[in-house]
Structure formats: structure tokens, C-alpha cells
Amino acid sequence: MEKTKSNKALTVLKTDAKKIRQELFGQFDELCLMQCPIVEEIMDTQMLVFSREVDFAKRCDLISKETALMLINDLSLEIEAFYQEITKKQTQQKG
Amino acid sequence: MEKTKSNKALTVLKTDAKKIRQELFGQFDELCLMQCPIVEEIMDTQMLVFSREVDFAKRCDLISKETALMLINDLSLEIEAFYQEITKKQTQQKG
Incomplete structure (x- = not known):
């Protein structure tokens, strides 16, 4: 099937x-993210x-265009939010 | 099915x-490859x-382990051979 x-x-x-997600939110601690x-x-x-x-999965008709977009957008938004939080903390520390 | x-x-x-292959063997001419x-x-x-x-295709059971290995080995060997040819020409030109 x-x-x-x-x-x-x-x-x-x-x-x-x-x-x-686990790698970014788990493995890299905030200090490392700020400095390296x-x-x-x-x-x-x-x-x-x-x-x-x-x-590739989309081109092979394994997932729809919508699912492809959702998978990428969800992860990018989370990573973006995570970086903004780090930058906010950096500016607070320098404040 | x-x-x-x-x-x-x-x-x-x-x-x-x-x-x-087309990008490497066609688009990038040898001079560009030697210099950039x-x-x-x-x-x-x-x-x-x-x-x-x-x-990814292998993990999704879309291709066998053997096919995966063949796809990657074939392309890597061709790229490697192409670079060796470029390096040989470089040394001849300097010779």
C-alpha cells in the first residue's frame, strides 16, 4: 500500500x-551558543x-507541498525564536 | 503499488x-576550478x-543499501577522478 x-x-x-531540535535546545548550552x-x-x-x-520527499510524492512547508516552517521558526532569545539575553548581560 | x-x-x-555531474563537468570550466x-x-x-x-531514501525503504552505496560511490569516484585530472594539468602547466 x-x-x-x-x-x-x-x-x-x-x-x-x-x-x-534536541541538538540545538539540548546539546548546545546557551553560553556556547553566545560565544562560538x-x-x-x-x-x-x-x-x-x-x-x-x-x-526530496515532496518530489517523490511521499508528502504534500503543504506538509513540506509545515515541516520546514515549524523548525525554522523555532530555531529563529531560540536565537532571538539568546540575543536578548546577551544584550541584557551587556546592559 | x-x-x-x-x-x-x-x-x-x-x-x-x-x-x-553537469554542474561540475559542464558549468565550471577547468580554469575556474584551478583558481577558485x-x-x-x-x-x-x-x-x-x-x-x-x-x-533518507534508504531509511524510508525506497532503495536498498546496495543501491544507496552504488549511487554515492559512483558519483564520488567520478568527482575524485575529475579533480585528479585538474591537479595533473596544473602540475604540467607549472612544469
Whole structure:
């Protein structure tokens, strides 16, 4: 049944998104994020690869265009919010 | 039929590999390759994304482990051979 391959693809994508979240929100503590620019580069690469995986799944008709957009937007917004919080704390500390 | 999703995934991967080949062997002329290190960085990123697409397809049971290995090895070997040819020409020109 075609549905199983699509369901499997969506599960794999959600797992990959979860790994990126865990890495950012868990592994990198705020101090490290504030001081080492390499973290942002790692996250950019992770997002690039994740978005291309999502795009690949969409091109293979495994997920819809809407699901693809949702997967990428949700994760980007969370990462963006996380960075804004870090920047706010940095400015408060310097204040 | 599950086969169609797998066939579609393999076709998409082969198309992506072809795009990378066309970009390297067609778009970047040898002179540019010899002089601008950014080209190698672009190709590294392309290969990273392609290998993660292949890995994703394998994790979704769309392609076998053997097909995944073949797709990545074939392209890496071709890129490696191309760079060796460029380096050989560089040394001859300096000779």
C-alpha cells in the first residue's frame, strides 16, 4: 500500500527534525551558543540538509507541498525564536 | 503499488546526481576550478546534500543499501577522478 511508504517518510522526517531540535535546545548550552559562531554554521548546514530531505520527499510524492512547508516552517521558526532569545539575553548581560 | 514510489525515488536521485555531474563537468570550466577554491566547497556541499538524500531514501525503504552505496560511490569516484585530472594539468602547466 503506497500509504506505508509515505507514512514512513513522514516519520523519518519528523525524527530528523526532532534530532535537530534536541541538538540545538539540548546539546548546545546557551553560553556556547553566545560565544562560538561555529554552532550557527552547524545549524545552518543541518537546516539545509533537512530542507533538501523534505524537498526530496515532496518530489517523490511521499508528502504534500503543504506538509513540506509545515515541516520546514515549524523548525525554522523555532530555531529563529531560540536565537532571538539568546540575543536578548546577551544584550541584557551587556546592559 | 509500493514499487512506483521506490522507482520514483530512484529516478529523482539519479536526476539529482546527473545535475551535480553537469554542474561540475559542464558549468565550471577547468580554469575556474584551478583558481577558485569556492567551487570545491560548493561541490562538497552538493555531495553532502546528495548523500543525505540517498540516506533518507534508504531509511524510508525506497532503495536498498546496495543501491544507496552504488549511487554515492559512483558519483564520488567520478568527482575524485575529475579533480585528479585538474591537479595533473596544473602540475604540467607549472612544469
